[in-house]
Amino acid sequence: MAPSRTLSIIKPDATRRNLTGAINAVLEESGLRIVAQKRLRLTREQAEVFYAVHRARPFFKDLVAFMTSGPVVVQVLEGEDAVERNRAIMGATDPAKAAPETIRARFAESIEANSVHGSDSPENAASEISFFFTPAEIVG
Ligand code: ATP
Numbered sequence: 854m855a856p857s858r859t860l861s862i863i864k865p866d867a868t869r870r871n872l873t874g875a876i877n878a879v880l881e882e883s884g885l886r887i888v889a890q891k892r893l894r895l896t897r898e899q900a901e902v903f904y905a906v907h908r909a910r911p912f913f914k915d916l917v918a919f920m921t922s923g924p925v926v927v928q929v930l931e932g933e934d935a936v937e938r939n940r941a942i943m944g945a946t947d948p949a950k951a952a953p954e955t956i957r958a959r960f961a962e963s964i965e966a967n968s969v970h971g972s973d974s975p976e977n978a979a980s981e982i983s984f985f986f987t988p989a990e991i992v993g
């Protein structure tokens with residue numbers, strides 16, 4: 854099967870605790886390749902658009918505040934079944950329910966400050982990748 858791609862975000866709780874390299878090591882050890890990466894601070898508008906699917910949820914305002922509270926590292930991961938594989942490595946949204954050894958079980962602080970984002974379908978991966986990266990910025 855051809856390799857596919859997914860969008861990953863190392864969230865502000867993780868960059869604040871200097872965990873970018875530790876999380877990247879877990880991703881790379883799983884066989885995923887980081888084929889694009891940049892550190893930036895999301896604007897409120899960017900965070901609202903990125904998480905627009907959750908606009909009606911009670912946690913939306915807090916989520917936008919959290920995602921804009923510090924730097925994030927946005928990255929494109931490439932590998933076999935990249936979306937599914939990254940979701941498996943991330944673990945459940947709530948770190949208390951995440952399987953042992955997953956990124957969220959190891960590093961997340963709470964259901965909100967859960968260290969990483971990963972696209973949840975190939976379709977969403979494509980739109981999320983183009984939200985942050987031009988084709989020339991992705992070097993496989
Ligand atoms: P992500 O989209 O960030 O990869 P996910 O797909 O596991 O996470 P979603 O249901 O899409 O989870 O929720 C998006 C984000 O919103 C979560 O990662 C978390 O930061 C926050 N969130 C989700 N549920 C809650 C909640 N009940 N309370 C507070 N924050 C939440």
Ligand code: MG
Pocket residue numbers: 971973
């Ligand atoms: Mg999600």
